């Protein structure tokens with residue numbers, strides 16, 4: 001961020017310095033030849049299987065059955081034509097004991113009936129097909145014998161479909177199951193990456209529960225309450241309910257007014273992990289610690305990112321990286337420095353008062369955004385020798401941490417991500433919020449990249465004033 005000026009602000013070009021690191025070669029994987037005397041099982045319900053990838057038998061068996069019942073093992077043999085013999089055996093004390101035998105139809109289909117037995121057990125079974133004195137196919141599978149679990153029904157009641165930021169939003173409900181008391185009720189959000197636990201509570205003796213939907217960030221989520229299974233009851237879930245948290249101010253400007261910091265792919269923290277950060281307040285103005293905490297809170301309320309302050313560090317986000325001095329337990333460092341301490345353009349008559357971005361990242365995958373860079377070193381550094389006023393300090397910190405979570409510059413002066421400070425703007429605009437929404441929990445968790453790639457190597461610095 002640059003200080004206001006009568007002249008047009010000079011915005012330093014984005015620095016993209018690729019780290020020249022040698023890459024370890026990909027691990028070679030050699031597949032051993034698989035004997036073709038065995039077939040493979042496929043199909044719903046078939047458990048562990050053995051054999052070649054060429055499917056010689058399509059097998060369908062239940063994964064779980066109740067005690068004292070009968071169950072069917074069905075399938076189709078895919079070796080030639082004519083009637084063959086299929087046998088199902090069970091492994092007991094290291095030996096295979098025949099449990100059922102049948103002839104296939106001329107087209108190769110078969111169906112065998114087995115007894116589940118009285119005891120709960122994991123039954124290890126094997127199907128073998130023979131014809132013309134030869135073993136044609138074999139497939140192993142497991143059938144679990146277990147007493148069926150009781151159903152768990154969950155109902156919820158929301159006090160309102162949403163709330164303003166910071167206003168409590170109670171969710172109550174009932175669990176209908178024989179063992180409801182003491183079970184856990186989990187409020188979950190449907191993120192692009194799957195269900196995500198927001199908060200949880202213990203179910204009361206009468207089956208009721210009370211939760212509070214998070215309203216400390218600008219969420220807009222579809223939710224459900226999940227009660228996980230127990231030894232005797234199946235898991236249960238409520239129907240889904242949407243809720244939204246709205247800002248307490250009217251965000252100015254256009255929702256489209258935001259950009260990515262990453263020049264090729266979005267730069268992101270994993271919103272499903274706590275973002276641990278450290279601060280370097282050597283040479284900082286008075287009130288800096290409180291201002292950093294408030295700026296972090298502003299980024300959190302717009303993103304849903306959860307931040308945790310781990311304490312001080314001697315390191316600075318210095319406009320270069322990756323570097324050995326960066327704390328290994330944090331992915332964000334916020335500090336104050338001079339031109340002599342950083343590579344940010346803080347020298348001479350320059351008007352740059354802050355610098356923020358990422359100095360190291362790894363390839364990752366976002367269900368909502370596709371390929372991204374996951375930030376492993378990010379930060380914000382503010383000019384230590386600037387005559388800071390409280391509002392300007394908060395504005396600059398919020399702006400630079402906005403860069404450190406992946407946002408570039410906006411074009412409208414009403415946005416906090418506008419590159420020139422007005423010394424007073426400390427609320428997010430509509431464009432800021434739209435961008436930060438994609439930088440946070442709303443976009444879902446990051447996962448490993450789809451495959452190992454030559455460009456998985458660490459990235460260099462991507463930072464802006």
Ligand SMILES: [Zn+2]
Nearest residue numbers: 001419464465
């Ligand atoms: Zn900036």
